[in-house]
Amino acid sequence: MAVTTQAQTRVYEQTVFFDRLRKYLFFAMLAFWAVLSVAPLYFTLVFSFKPVADIYTPPIWAPIPFTLENYQTILGTFQLFPRWVWNSVFISVIVTIFRVLFCAMAGYAFARIEFPLKNFWFNLLLISMMMPGVVTLIPSFLIIGPGLIRGGIDLGMFKLPTGFGLIDNPWGVILPGMADAFGVFMMTQFYKSFPKELEEAAMMDGSGRWGTFFRIVLPISQTRLITLALLTFQGAWNNFMWPLLVLRSPEQFTLPIGLQWFRGEYYTLYSVILAGSIFNTLPILIIFFVFQQYFVRSIAATGSKEG
Amino acid sequence: MRARTDRRKIVEALNGYLFISPWLIIFIIFSLISLGYAVYLSFTEYNLLRPPRWWGLEGYQRVLEDELFLAKALPNTFKYVLIVVPIQTFLSLVLAFAMDQNLRFQRFFRTIFYLPSVTSSVVISLIFIWIFAPQGIFNQITGLTVNWLDDPRTAFYVIMGMNIFTTSGTLMLIFLTGLQDIPLAVYEAAEIDGANGIQKFFYITIPMLRPVIFFVVTVGVIGCFQVFDQIYVMTAGGPLDSTTTITYLIYKWAFRDTRIQMGQASALAVILTLIILAVTLLQRKVIEGSGSGTER
Numbered sequence: 001m002a003v004t005t006q007a008q009t010r011v012y013e014q015t016v017f018f019d020r021l022r023k024y025l026f027f028a029m030l031a032f033w034a035v036l037s038v039a040p041l042y043f044t045l046v047f048s049f050k051p052v053a054d055i056y057t058p059p060i061w062a063p064i065p066f067t068l069e070n071y072q073t074i075l076g077t078f079q080l081f082p083r084w085v086w087n088s089v090f091i092s093v094i095v096t097i098f099r100v101l102f103c104a105m106a107g108y109a110f111a112r113i114e115f116p117l118k119n120f121w122f123n124l125l126l127i128s129m130m131m132p133g134v135v136t137l138i139p140s141f142l143i144i145g146p147g148l149i150r151g152g153i154d155l156g157m158f159k160l161p162t163g164f165g166l167i168d169n170p171w172g173v174i175l176p177g178m179a180d181a182f183g184v185f186m187m188t189q190f191y192k193s194f195p196k197e198l199e200e201a202a203m204m205d206g207s208g209r210w211g212t213f214f215r216i217v218l219p220i221s222q223t224r225l226i227t228l229a230l231l232t233f234q235g236a237w238n239n240f241m242w243p244l245l246v247l248r249s250p251e252q253f254t255l256p257i258g259l260q261w262f263r264g265e266y267y268t269l270y271s272v273i274l275a276g277s278i279f280n281t282l283p284i285l286i287i288f289f290v291f292q293q294y295f296v297r298s299i300a301a302t303g304s305k306e307g
Numbered sequence: 308m309r310a311r312t313d314r315r316k317i318v319e320a321l322n323g324y325l326f327i328s329p330w331l332i333i334f335i336i337f338s339l340i341s342l343g344y345a346v347y348l349s350f351t352e353y354n355l356l357r358p359p360r361w362w363g364l365e366g367y368q369r370v371l372e373d374e375l376f377l378a379k380a381l382p383n384t385f386k387y388v389l390i391v392v393p394i395q396t397f398l399s400l401v402l403a404f405a406m407d408q409n410l411r412f413q414r415f416f417r418t419i420f421y422l423p424s425v426t427s428s429v430v431i432s433l434i435f436i437w438i439f440a441p442q443g444i445f446n447q448i449t450g451l452t453v454n455w456l457d458d459p460r461t462a463f464y465v466i467m468g469m470n471i472f473t474t475s476g477t478l479m480l481i482f483l484t485g486l487q488d489i490p491l492a493v494y495e496a497a498e499i500d501g502a503n504g505i506q507k508f509f510y511i512t513i514p515m516l517r518p519v520i521f522f523v524v525t526v527g528v529i530g531c532f533q534v535f536d537q538i539y540v541m542t543a544g545g546p547l548d549s550t551t552t553i554t555y556l557i558y559k560w561a562f563r564d565t566r567i568q569m570g571q572a573s574a575l576a577v578i579l580t581l582i583i584l585a586v587t588l589l590q591r592k593v594i595e596g597s598g599s600g601t602e603r
Contacts, residue, residue, distance in 0.1 A: 115323025238427035
């Protein structure tokens with residue numbers, strides 16, 4: 001009898017010990033990964049405050065000697081830089097507004113309104129989500145720029161262009177980004193799980209689809225709209241490949257395009273480039289910290305809904 | 308009465324189409340027409356100067372005989388996917404599992420882990436170029452003297468490492484949501500049956516997470532097959548084509564080469580799409596098929 005209890009206590013102690021060990025191990029792992037995650041940003045910040053000549057010299061952990069030179073250089077000497085910031089803001093904001101509105105509209109229609117071929121379009125949408133973006137890259141470029149058929153379609157009286165002629169124009173970046181399958185899918189799922197009563201009450205009172213949508217539906221889907229807006233803004237703000245193809249002259253560049261072009265032109269001024277990177281990172285970081293809950297929610301929405 | 312309901316139906320249908328029309332127009336232009344035209348272009352020779360000339364399978368044949376594609380882009384792309392996807396999936400799963408243990412500072416960790424994924428690919432690439440420069444911080448800390456990005460033996464691994472690092476945070480959050488969706492009762496039942504931690508992990512956590520794993524791996528595979536930004540910024544496909552991937556090659560043929568080859572680039576884009584489709588389907592079979600015996 002006594003033997004058994006002793007053995008039991010030993011097993012119990014062992015379990016407690018291993019439990020604690022496991023917890024410490026996991027904690028150490030998380031702490032290590034956290035340090036890794038912060039490191040690049042931390043170093044960028046530190047070195048953006050150090051003189052250009054000190055870019056590879058110790059001390060590496062603190063901005064000593066400290067200088068604001070890099071920021072002065074980038075804002076004062078490179079006149080294009082403020083334009084890049086403005087271009088980035090302009091494109092990202094316009095894309096976000098349109099995409100959120102258009103995706104909400106389409107999502108609402110797919111969830112609530114009966115119209116012919118609805119399932120057909122929705123299935124096409126689902127299929128298109130599986131399609132890798134690179135396959136439509138070249139035709140999309142032709143559509144935005146020179147056109148699918150050279151010189152357009154001849155209609156006798158006039159020529160119907162098959163391209164928008166928007167190369168080197170911010171609208172060439174904006175146009176294809178104004179709606180996307182994922183956003184519509186996300187909004188459809190959301191409106192499907194949403195109680196109908198409020199809308200029905202409004203419709204009873206004589207409000208049409210449009211009035212109901214703008215006055216009732218949009219305001220109550222605020223949370224989900226903000227989530228979609230944040231995802232969109234982050235994507236548009238950081239977008240690289242498409243603007244790289246569309247925007248050709250330095251005055252039209254967005255920040256990411258400008259920054260990498262900058263590197264080629266002024267490789268030696270690496271501290272200045274790091275200072276420039278801060279302008280691309282800081283706004284999105286601030287937005288991220290302010291709206292953290294929404295970001296996490298968006299992950300939950302993408303992860304569990306599709307899984 | 309009949310006429311009135313008919314009219315209401317028509318109005319509803321009209322409203323439906325008006326609501327979806329902005330999306331539909333963009334979808335038709337940039338997805339449907341684009342896809343159709345990409346397939347058409349893949350059968351032509353097109354250099355932007357003269358109209359596309361029908362080529363039949365010539366473009367595909369040229370792709371399949373191209374040295375750069377066969378010797379570099381194709382093996383590099385598969386190497387990239389086969390290294391990055393398993394590591395980032397495993398790492399993010401382990402991190403999520405650790406996070407799920409109710410340790411302290413959970414919220415803090417969750418925020419910090421997400422940081423690399425909000426930073427733009429260009430900025431993170433620029434930072435890594437500088438960290439991995441010959442006199443960069445990485446060499447300073449480790450005491451090594453490797454020229455990481457100019458050495459064909461190491462450049463690709465730096466890019467892989469960077470991408471594992473930036474995506475793991477997001478994937479971890481997806482896994483974490485998945486883990487938290489598993490009902491506690493299942494674990495409790497297993498505990499009563501005498502299952503230990505490792506058994507619980509392999510017999511409950513992993514099977515219950517299967518849909519999430521499928522999602523994470525699919526997203527990872529599709530993303531990895533199309534890696535571009537980081538390669539463009541960090542190495543431009545070099546040194547000695549050691550980081551040239553299929554997507555980079557498509558870009559090169561269509562937009563960068565002195566002899567622009569949009570037809571041939573489109574053929575490669577179609578091939579890449581087929582590869583991704585095949586891999587996704589295969590992987591669905593593997594992930595969903597492997598557990599069908601133990602489930603239900």
